[in-house]
Structures are given as structure tokens and as C-alpha cells.
Amino acid sequence: MNISSLLQYLISGLTTGSTYGLAALGFTIIFNSTGIINFAQGEFVMLGGMFSVFFMKWFGLPIAWAVLLAALATMIAGALIERLAIRPVKGASPINLVIVTIGVSIFIRGLAMLVWGKDTYALPAFSGDKPIAVLGAAMMPQSLWVLGVSLAMLAALKAFFSHTIQGKAMLACSFDRKAASLMGIGVERMVLLSFMISALIGAVGGAILAPITLTSFDVGVLLGLKGFAACILGGLGNPFGAALGGLVLGVLESLGAGYLSSAYKDAFAFILLLALLFVRPQGLFGRKSVKRV
Amino acid sequence: MPESTLLRCTGLGVRFGGVQALSQVDFTAEKGRITSIIGPNGAGKTTLLNAISGMGPCDTGTILCLGQDITSAPAHLRAKNGMVRTFQNLEVFSNMSVLENVMTGCHTFVRYSFLDAVFKTPRYFSGERRVREIAEAQLAFVGLSDSAAIPAAELSFGSQRMLELARALAADPWLLILDEPAAGLNMRETKALGDLIVRMNRELGLTIVLVEHDMDLIMRISHRISVLCFGEIIAVGSPGEIQKNPKVITAYLGEDED
């Protein structure tokens, strides 16, 4: 076995994996406050990338401003979605809510296609295209950005949930909505906030990924799918599990492509995911739910 | 084991993570008797019922039912063999009518095959007729005949409790395990429930294991009482003995006025 190849597979897997992890993080936030899987999560990532590209193109903004504005715009989109599509169905069964999010994701994708067309776009890398050599393997500076920003976002989330009143309130909602609302927590506001936060995470993810993965109106489908898988792998509801689940999934795919067969790499990753679920039905880091009877 | 012992648990132990929920619990239910389990909140009463009915873990010990070791039997088999329970938090089938709820109770003993159902054979029709008769009789027994056709979710809380009882009775049990059946009922309803339990015991000859917080009810209808405290049995005896037991009084002091 060639060490520099192995290292290359790992780097490649971690880069792809952090894209999954970023999508998975957003899933977790909304899942925690509403108990639903938001199938439109991938569209937030898409919006982040596409908005960044177009703020750069339309207004000729420097990239930092474009990304910032893109995150803001996506956050507004997240809030609008919650207001217009999620809130009117509150109280419905989870499966209905999931269908609503599917509808939302189709709608956003359709809108993005109409506005921005069907082309793929590239965003310039934040700090150059010169690869960094590590023990015979090569790494793009953007990959460091992705890993770094992912970690920073995780840390920020951790701080948010354990040190701010809003964060604690949101966590309370995730444990017991009724109790939380009895304690005077505005559950509706928390849901709104969770959509905005996960839109923000998705958008930032989409923007920092765009230089590596390129972006187009339909990148959200795959990211949504892999993000969901990462979430489950890590254990639903646990942000760290989600992020780690993403990395594990990415590395598995990359190793699968490198050592087994590139044609079956996704199948390989999913087979391992299924095997894990059969042994640990609550994912890697999930809490076992104990329902009182 | 004497003939009269229907259920005998010896040395039951259950751990949840770092918490020992039950340790070395011995518990017996005599045939044809009402045996109650009382104890302060968090004593492990529901954990014990779950272990007995097979719906919760049981790490150590054995459970014998009519002399047979059922410690590792799945819950549905225990039910099939006559051990039927109700739940502290109501578990009625909200997607069915009241009658259908009770009909579901007959699941194990009125049988016809999948194909009988699909082809609507005479076996199906006669089976369904029997199920319906049994269900209607049980609804009449608990006094819910008038509500047979309405959706179960529309019943009042107290009636849903009665519905659970009817459903359990429809399963043709020998041993009926009731987990806090009076929780949430008012005084009048609790009284009626007590009468009903006594009738089930006397008229239908059912052995009953009862977990309850309502001490008036417990003292009125129980034949024997076991007291559970912090996962251990601290006393066993008749209602009169339990009321005088100093250990029990200490355990309840300041915790439960009743």
C-alpha cells in the first residue's frame, strides 16, 4: 500500500465529507426544534453558493462581501420558508411536514433554475489555487477553509446551545415542546430561528464549497441526500455526530473508490451505513430513545 | 411452587446506565387474588411491570408463570399465554373505532388465515362474528356499549381507561396487569373502577396485579400488597399489615400523604 495515495484518499474523503457534514449540521438544527427532516436543506447549500456567485457577478462585489450577503439572503429565504410553508401546517403529522419540505425544495430548485438558468458556475478559491503538498499528497487551500469553517461553525453552535438563553431555549424545545411552551418559551419563534440558523449554516457551507465542487441550481439534491445519511450515521439530533458522520461517509466513499471500485463507491458507503444501523439502530453517537410506557 | 402461585419472580434486577432501577426483587401473584404493588415515585414500579410483561429489560433473575420460565419470552407470546396488561399513559388505538379497539384484543385466539381474510371465506365471517360478539360483551361489561361506533380518540379520558380495560379483557387473560388505572380519574370514576376490578376478579376469576397511587383504592380491593422502594421490596403483606409496617410509613413519610 502506497502511503501518499492513502493520504490522498483521506484528504479527498475529508474534503468531500465536510461538504456532507455541513449539510448534515443544518438538518440537525431543524430536527432538534421541530422533529422533522428538512428535505429542503440541500437547497440552502445551493442558495448559498449561487447567491455568492451572483452577488459577485451582478454587483462586482469582493468575494467576502458576496459570501456575507449570500448568507444573509439565504437566512431570509429560510425565514420566509418557515413563515409561508411550515407554520401554516403546524400541528400536522411529521410525514406531512416532510412532504411540505419536499415541495419547498422542488419550488426553490424551480425558482433557481428560472432565475439563474441551468448552467454550472465556479467561484474563485478564497486563497488561491496553489496546492499544498503533504507527504506526497496534495491539498487545495480551499479544503483547509472548508475544514476550518466547519470546525468554527461547530464551536459556534456549541457556544450557542450551552451559553445563550436562545440556544438553551431551543434545546428545551427539542426535548419537550409542550413543556418548553409552558415554561414561556415561544416555540414558534424557536422554529423560525432554527430555520434561519440552518439556512445560515447551509449558505456558508455552499459558499465555501463552491470553489471546489462548483455549483448549479440542482446541487442541493445530492447534498441533501448525503447530508441526511451523515445525520443518521452520526445519530440524529447530535450536531457533532452529524459533522463526524459526514466526514466518515466521505472517507468511506473515497477509500471505496480508491481500493475497491469507483463504480460501487457509493454503494460501499451505504452498505456500511446499513450494517451500522443494524448493529446500532441509533447511529454512532445517538442517544437511545427510551419511551416511557 | 404451590399450585396457587400464578406468577413468581425471583431476584429480578434491572440497570439503566448507572442507575440500578430494580435489585433482587422477589414478587409473587397468587391465583385468583388481587396483588398490588405500591411505592413512592421512582421506586421502579413500572420497570417491574415492564420486566414482567416483557416490554422492558430484565438483566437478572427469573420469571415463572404457571411454573414455566418466561424470562426471555417475547412480550406478544406472554400476552398470547394469558398475561395481558394496560398502560399508565393511555395507549388506545386512536386510529380505530371503540369497537375495533376491543376487537383487536381478540387477536390471539380468534384465528383465521391471511387467505381466509383475502378471499372472505366462511371461516372469516364466522371468526369476525365471534370477535364482534366478544368485543360487544366486553364493552357492555365496562359500560361503553353506547360508544361502540365512535372513534376511540373521541372518548373522554376516563372512558379511554375503561376502553383499555375492555381491550385487555377481550384478550381472554388469566393474569391482568394494571399500571395505574386510576391515574387521572375523578373520585366517582375511581370508585367505579374499583368496583369493576373487583368484579373482574370475582365474576371472571381473573388474577390481577395492580400498580396504583390511590391508597384508598389499594386498601379497599387488594388481597396482598408489595411495597417497592428504590428498586427493592421492603414489605409484603395484607393491607392491614402494610398500613402498620414502620418501614413503609418511613418510606412514605413526607412523600405521599395517602
Next chain:
Amino acid sequence: MKVRFTVVLAAVLMAVLLCAGRPAQAEDTIKIGAVLSVTGPAAFLGEPEKNTMLMVQDAVNAAGGVLGKKLEVIVYDDESDVNKAVLSAQKLIKKDKVVAVAGPSTSGNSLGIMKFFEESQVPLVSCAASEKIVNPVGKWVFSVAPLDRHAAGKILADAAKKGLKKLAILSVSDGFGQSGRAVLQELIPAKGFVLAADEVYGPKDTDMTAQLTKIKEAAPDAIIVWGTNPGPAVIARNREQLGITTPLYVCHGVASKKFIELAGSAAEGLMLPAGRLIVADQLPEANPLKKLLLDYTAKYQARYNAPVSTFGGHGWDSVSLIVKAMETAKSAKPEAIRNALEKITGYAGTAGVFTYTPENHNGLSEDAFVMVKVEKGDWRLME
């Protein structure tokens, strides 16, 4: 209560069905149909094709129409989905009663709907490149896109000229990549090359360094990438990242400016076989296609304010060939159009010079492609 519900359901369905049956229109137009992947993953094919077809339709009508009647091209979007393609084809044949159909854009969809045209005896002129469409020859099915075999042959000829021996392929796992991969797997050993590695990537994959690392270990003389945007652009970037200097061929599937835009500096030096359209201005004046290609480019850019691609050219060729067949047959009957199509020789289209025979329903040759190289962010004719 279910009875009543069913009655209501019946009423609703009935109303829907009745609304659906709209009256046919007057018969002073000649209707031809098109099934194109205007949306979905293959939209990069279908959209320019649709645009071009409508452009051709307007041009024909501006010049007096066909056989004295107005030409109408009815375009249905199959959303890159074979089910929708089947529905669209059925709709064109049965509802709109068109005399000929252009498209579909993709090989899979073409293969999926071909038999309906044999059954209903309406000519189909596919815009897709798979060999299976015209081999074996179906009586009613033609194609205007140069075959994958031609593109692969062109690449291998160039590799032979450069003395490259060991070749690696990296193809996308969709219909397009599969078709190219199969041809390469056949031709590489047949023409005396060694197949050093054979890797695959998913159509939506965003990082192909794993595959490239594996290929790098096999140390080939050249890598052939078979896919459509954006995959090959990502591969070009990954290749640059990994510092691989092995020559890279990409296939004709990326022959648009978009590829260079996406791959950026990583595109420099990459080679590919492409239709002459993208290097029309570099063609010698004597080339019979030059005027047509420049004309098409100018008109398309003026009307849609978007760059041309060779795929749009397939739209031009398919509709023009059908029109040409109607004119030579002096009839707009499906049977007549088919027979005339089969007799077309030396017709200059955007993809090359078309010559159909009863044995050859593709009409193009390897000559439809020229080798092109990316230099300073633009295409450059190699020979």
C-alpha cells in the same frame, strides 16, 4: 361512506379527463415534433437544441414555409426522464399527429421511445450519439449526432500519432459515459493500446481525486475522460491539484465555452475531439461548412444572447434534414419523409456532411470531428 367518496372521485376524474381532450387545430400547417431534455440533468443538450429548432422553424417560415404551408415544431420537454420521453412521444404521435419527430436529446431516451416510431411508422431523427440507435438499422429511426465511436477513434488516432501506449479511462456513470466507456474498452485493445486503468465517477460527484490518484498509480501515458459538464471540469481541476502532468483527453461532451470557464487555468493544454462549430472562425475559407457555422453562431447569439454549443447544432441538423426531406419528396407524409431522408447525400449540416443510405442511418463519419486543444482560455484547432 367510501361509496360516496368514490362517486366524488369519479366526478373529479371525469372532469379532468374531459378538460384534457382539446380539439385539434386547422390543417394549414405542417407539424413536426421534438422530444428534448430541456430541463433535468441533460438540459445542457436539450435547451440549445430547443432554442435552435425554434430558430430554424422561424427561419423556414420567414422564407415562405415548407411546401407552401407553415412549419410548426412542437417541442415537449422530457425532463431527462425516459418515462416523460415515452409520454411525450406518444403525445406527439397520437394527439398532435406530427409527421416526423426530432430528438430526443439523450441516448437512453432515444432507445426508450424508438419502438413507438417503428410501430406507428413515423420517422424519428435522434440528436443522441449512441451507436445502438442506428445499429441495427431501424426502418424509421435516423440520427444526426456523430457517434461515440467516431469521437473515440479520433482521440485514439491522435494518441497513436503522439506514440502514447498505455491509456487510462475515467468515465461518468450515466448513459453518456457508459456508451463512451464501452467503445473505448473495445477500441483501445483493438488498436494496439494497453488499457491501464478503467475508473468511473458519479454524475453528481464533486471530487475525483480518489479516482485520479488510483490512475496515477497505474502510470498511464494519457488519460481519457468521458463525461459532460461539470464532471470533466472538476477532473481537470483535480488533475492540476494532484500535479499530474499526463496528457488528458476529454470527450466531445464538454465542447462548449462553459467547460473552459469552469475548469479555469486547469483546462490549458487539454485536448478533445469536437464538431467544427466551436472553431468555425479558425477553419480555412475553403471549408464548405464555415459559412453555415458562422451564420448559425451569429444568429443564435443574437437571438438568445448565449454561446453556441455543438448540441444546439444537432437541433439545427435534425429539423433542417426533415425540412429538406419534405422538400425533395414534395410531400409531408411520414412515409415520404422517411424515404427521402434515406436518400439524402452530401448535405452540409453543422455537425458535418450528411450522407444517408439504407444501411447507414447516421450519415456522418469520423470526419465530423476535429481535434481541438485549449490554449489561452480558448479552443484552438490542432491540425
Next chain:
Amino acid sequence: MDSFRKNLLGLAALMALLAVAPLLLGNDYYLTVLTLSAINAIIVVGLNLLLGHAGQISLGHGAFYGLAAYTSAILTATLGLPVFLGGLAGVLCAGVVALAIGIPTLKLHGHYLAMATLGFGLIVYIVFNEAVGLTGGPSGFTGIPRLSLAGMELTSDLGYYYLCAGCLGLVILVALNLIDSRTGRALRALHTSEKAAQAVGVDIARYKLAVFVLSALYAGLAGVLYAHYLTFIAPASFGFLYSVELIVMVVLGGMSSIFGSVAGAFFLTALPEFLRAFENIEILLFGAILIVCMIFLPEGLAGGVRAVRARLFRRAKGAGDA
């Protein structure tokens, strides 16, 4: 027995409607839409049992649909078996795979179950794409023979449509009879409370598996009908998005009603045809319609019809009182 008669009447009405529908059509094209709708409806009836009645989600039914289609295609086109046998093998294959995959999978709950079935669907989809020698890969499998019955090939589209409609009727009847029996009650019981179902002696693992296999068999039947109708299949028809679409059909139609789900299948299959006129905004409208339906019809089309009827009934009653 009362409900049995109602079910039969409802089914008879539906079948009559399906029988006359082709005669009302402006042209033959809509027959294709109807046939595909009926095929989708067959899977959706099975999914309704699984999701609506037993409360178990599956995002992998496209895989069973595809497995049966490919099995039958390979057996008939590649190996030359009679279509009838190939079809039977296809349906059985879907059932056997469901049995094997169901045993470990159905232990999972909620989103984990969704993920596991989704993962299974993706794996099967990848195999369809990559096992080129067997399946023809992404560009599809051509040359599947049309269905033949007793030596007679079913060539007319109308005949094929009636076959599919007949299968749909049969499948609905089985489902309705099943719901109205101890099996159906056990399924609905484990939907609301697994504990309480166990408490009355329902072997929940067995019932979950049984309904999962049954719904896979339905999907298999649909897959066989589909393969021998189009005579061409490609992996794209059996992917993740198709599985999700099936779930949407069930929920949009109404989870608690078989007839509702059938309506959902017809509605969602035909909807794009009516949105065609809007071209580029078609997909936008599709998404918007989904959202609006879920906001205003939380219990699906069936629930909507129920609500309207209840209101009319109440008004009529009110008028009578006054």
C-alpha cells in the same frame, strides 16, 4: 360485513370509471397516462398498507419495482423464458428480497427506518447502473417482449390498459379485505402503539415484515407490468426520486384511505401533463401545489373530500331542522 359491502360498491364504482375512462378520452395518448397511473396506483396501494395502516415508512420501494422489472426483463429478453413465467419470477424476486432486507431493517424506527430503506434503494439503483452486462447499465435495457397471455400477445394499448386496471382492482380488493380483518386491525394497532399491540399478543415483527413483503410484491407486480408495457427500462425510472414520489402520492391521496391513495397516484401521475402548458414554471407549480395541498388538505384528497361531505351534510341537516 357492512363495511365489506361498502368496499365492494366503492370498488365497483372505481372499476366502472376506469373501464369507461378510455372511451371519454379525446385521443389515445391519454391512454398511456392512464396506464402509467394505474401501474403507479398498484404500488401506492401497497405503500398505503405499509405507511398509512402499519405506519412504517419505506423510501426504497422504487427498488422493488425495479428489481421485478429487471428480473422479468432479463429472464424473458435475455434467457427467452415465457413472459408469464418471467413476470412471476420478477414479482417473487421482489418479495424474497423484501423478506431478506425487511428482517434487519424493520427493527429500526422513524427516520432511521427511512434512511435504511433509502440506502437499500440507492444500493439497488447503483447495481442497476453498474451491472452493465446484466442490466444494460444507465442507457437502459431494450427489447423486452410485450406481455402474452395463453400464447396471445397483448399488442393493443387498450387491452394492456384494461389488464393494468384489472390488476389494480384485484390489488385494491385484497388490500381492502385485509384491512377489514384481524390482520388489518393488528397492523393499525402497531401503527399507533407497538407496546399496546404487543400487550394484546400481536407479533409486531412478523406483521411488519408481512406487510412489507406484501407491499414489495405489489411493487413487483407493477414493475413487471411496467417493463412489459414500455418494453424498455432504464435505472433512472427506479431511483430515489421515484420512491419519494410514491410516498408523496400516498400522503397526498390520504394515508388512511386506499381509494384516496389511488386518487393520489392518478393525480400526481397526470398532474405534469396538465402543467406542460406552463413550460419552465412547471416544476415551480408542481412544488407549490404540493405545499398548498398539504396546507389545506392535511389528510390528503380523501380527507378533503370527507371534510367537504361532512360540511354539506351538516348544512343539509341544519336546513332540515330550520
